[in-house]
Every structure is written in C-alpha cells, then in structure tokens.
Amino acid sequence: MFGFLKKALGKTNKSISDVVSEKSKEISRDSFEELLLEADVSYDLVELLVKKLSSSVNRVQAYNSLISLFGYDINLKNINSKPFVEMIIGVNGAGKTTTIAKLARMYQKNGKSVMLGAGDTFRAAAIEQLTLWADKLSIPIVSTQQGHDPSAVVYDVIASAISKNIDNVIIDTAGRLHTQTNLAGELQKMVRIANKAMDGAPHRKILILDGTQGNSSINQAKAFHEMIGIDGIIITKLDGTAKGGSIFSIAHELKLPIFYVGIGEKPDDLIEFKANDFVNAILDEVFLK
Incomplete structure (x- = not known):
C-alpha cells in the first residue's frame, strides 16, 4: 500500500522536489517551511510548526512535527447486530458516488454483503450513477424517484438489509452546496430516520473531501460537521493534485480521523489512510534514509 500512496502523491512530491532538489540529512528551517507551503x-499551520524547530531540520524532527498533527481518536462503534450503516456526505463533484462504489468493493473483498441506498434524490443523475455501480458490482440497491423524500430511502434500505441479513449498508446523500440551509434539515432528518430504523444507526457518517480543493475544503467540512457531526473523512482524487499537504491542515483543523484516500478511478483504488505512511511518503522526497 505504501507504494500506491507514493505513486498517488507524485504531483505533490514533484512540487516538493522543486524546492529541495537534492536529498540530504538536514535541510534549513526556511526550506522546510517553503516545501510545506508548496x-x-x-x-498558519506552517508558522505553528516551524517556530518550534531549530535553524536546521533533520528527518526525525520533521517526522515528529508532522505526525503530531494526527492526534485524533477513531471511535468505532461496536454493534451486535447487522447491518453496519454508513451515511456518505459531501458536495457534488467531490466523488461521493465513486467512493461509495469503492467502499462497497472493499467490503465485498473482505467477504461482506453490501446494500446501497440512493439517498441523493435531488439529482436524477445521482440515482442513475449509483444504480450503474450497483449493477456493475452485483449489489442490491434501494432507490426512489427524483424529488421524493430521501428519508424514505434511508428507512427502506435499512429495513431491507435487516430482513436479508446484509452486513453493510452504504447510503448516499444529496450534495447541494452546504450554504443551502434546507440541506441541513434534510440530512438531520435522514439521521433521525436511520436511528428509528435501527437503534444507533447511522454508525458512521463519513465526509468526502475533494483532494484537489486543498485547504479550501476545510470550511466546507466544518459546515457539514456542524450540521450532523461527522465521524471521519475520505479524501478523494489524491492522485490528481499537488495539494496533498492539505491533509495535514485538514487533520489539524478538524481533529477528525481520515479513514481512506482515493488514488484513482477504479473500484479498487481506495486505500486505508495511515498517517505514518503518509508522512514518510512526503519526507522520502526530502531526506536521505
């Protein structure tokens, strides 16, 4: 997985190598500051990090500085009955539908049965896209017509999964801009209905962030977190951006776990995020081992 991560960070590491042309055992604090900004x-985070460092920085110092940003707790809910219900949140274009397919594929590979809920009833295209993925992966899906109440989909998919002893339920949600207040009410209702259908559901509310948006996605994430309380994040399109360093800012600002990162368009292109691997993949471009 480390190799896949390094490949996905190619554009980010290219921007870093433009600052530090040759690897060395130490670099100046100014160079460390510049590569982080690049x-x-x-x-603000760069300033916070570098003020704690001496005029020259070695790999251990850089590693300790960066790894400290991932000091969040991953509170996984233990449930005694099926299904494990996840609600996927995020704006249009962030990669929600593709990420749902990737999650479903990952669960399939782990021997789990999966059912999808097409809860983005605001867009007909969203229902169609998710249905296409369900067909491709041979996964059952519960959907309704465009404009219908998405909470009905939430209740029906959970009830159906319970009756069929399904392991995992993944529910899509509308991705209208977070500035539209009616979306908050819709999402909050979907959460309430999920809990009525199954006590404790949804067990994870996952926010999808577009990696190409960099730090601009942080305010978006805060808005969704205020709406319904996000449990963790998946960052998409990491392979298509030179802004991979924004993951440090996201972890620091939101104090939420990053569960996975998307590194391509195929169903298998989703890898577990490991902070240790991520930091080392960045530092390998800077320091001699």
Whole structure:
C-alpha cells in the first residue's frame, strides 16, 4: 500500500522536489517551511510548526512535527447486530458516488454483503450513477424517484438489509452546496430516520473531501460537521493534485480521523489512510534514509 500512496502523491512530491532538489540529512528551517507551503499546508499551520524547530531540520524532527498533527481518536462503534450503516456526505463533484462504489468493493473483498441506498434524490443523475455501480458490482440497491423524500430511502434500505441479513449498508446523500440551509434539515432528518430504523444507526457518517480543493475544503467540512457531526473523512482524487499537504491542515483543523484516500478511478483504488505512511511518503522526497 505504501507504494500506491507514493505513486498517488507524485504531483505533490514533484512540487516538493522543486524546492529541495537534492536529498540530504538536514535541510534549513526556511526550506522546510517553503516545501510545506508548496504542498498546500496552510500558512498558519506552517508558522505553528516551524517556530518550534531549530535553524536546521533533520528527518526525525520533521517526522515528529508532522505526525503530531494526527492526534485524533477513531471511535468505532461496536454493534451486535447487522447491518453496519454508513451515511456518505459531501458536495457534488467531490466523488461521493465513486467512493461509495469503492467502499462497497472493499467490503465485498473482505467477504461482506453490501446494500446501497440512493439517498441523493435531488439529482436524477445521482440515482442513475449509483444504480450503474450497483449493477456493475452485483449489489442490491434501494432507490426512489427524483424529488421524493430521501428519508424514505434511508428507512427502506435499512429495513431491507435487516430482513436479508446484509452486513453493510452504504447510503448516499444529496450534495447541494452546504450554504443551502434546507440541506441541513434534510440530512438531520435522514439521521433521525436511520436511528428509528435501527437503534444507533447511522454508525458512521463519513465526509468526502475533494483532494484537489486543498485547504479550501476545510470550511466546507466544518459546515457539514456542524450540521450532523461527522465521524471521519475520505479524501478523494489524491492522485490528481499537488495539494496533498492539505491533509495535514485538514487533520489539524478538524481533529477528525481520515479513514481512506482515493488514488484513482477504479473500484479498487481506495486505500486505508495511515498517517505514518503518509508522512514518510512526503519526507522520502526530502531526506536521505
């Protein structure tokens, strides 16, 4: 997985290598500051990090500085009955539908049965896209017509999954801009209905963030977190951006776990996020081992 991550960070590491042309055992604090900024780590966070460092920085110091940003707790809910219900949140274009397919594929490979809920009833295209993925992966899906109440989909998919002893339910949600207040009410209702259908559901509310948006996605994430309380994040399109360093800012600002990162368009292109691997993949471009 480390090799896949390094490949996905190609554009980010290219921007770093433009700052530090040759690997060495130490670099100046100014160079460390510049490479972090080039990778799209937020200015305020960079200033916070570098002020704690001496005039020269070695790999251990850089590693300790960056790994400290991932000091969040992953609170996984233990459930005694099926299904495990996940609600997928995010704006249009962030990659929700593709990520749902990737999650479903990952669960399939782990021997789990999966059912999808097409809860984005605002867009007909969203229902169609998710249905296409369900057909491709041979996964059952519960859907309704465009404009219908998405909470009905939530209840029906959970009830159906319970009756069929399905392991995992993944529910799509509308991705209208987070500035539209009616979306907050819709999402909150979907959460309430999920809990009525199954006590404790949804067990995870996952926010999808577009990796190409860099730090601009942080305010978006805060808005969704205020709406319904996000449990963790999946960052998409990491392979298509030079802004991979924004992951440090996202982890620091939101204090939420990053569950996975998307590294391509195929159903298998989703890998577990490991902070240790991520930091080392960045530092390998800078320091001699």
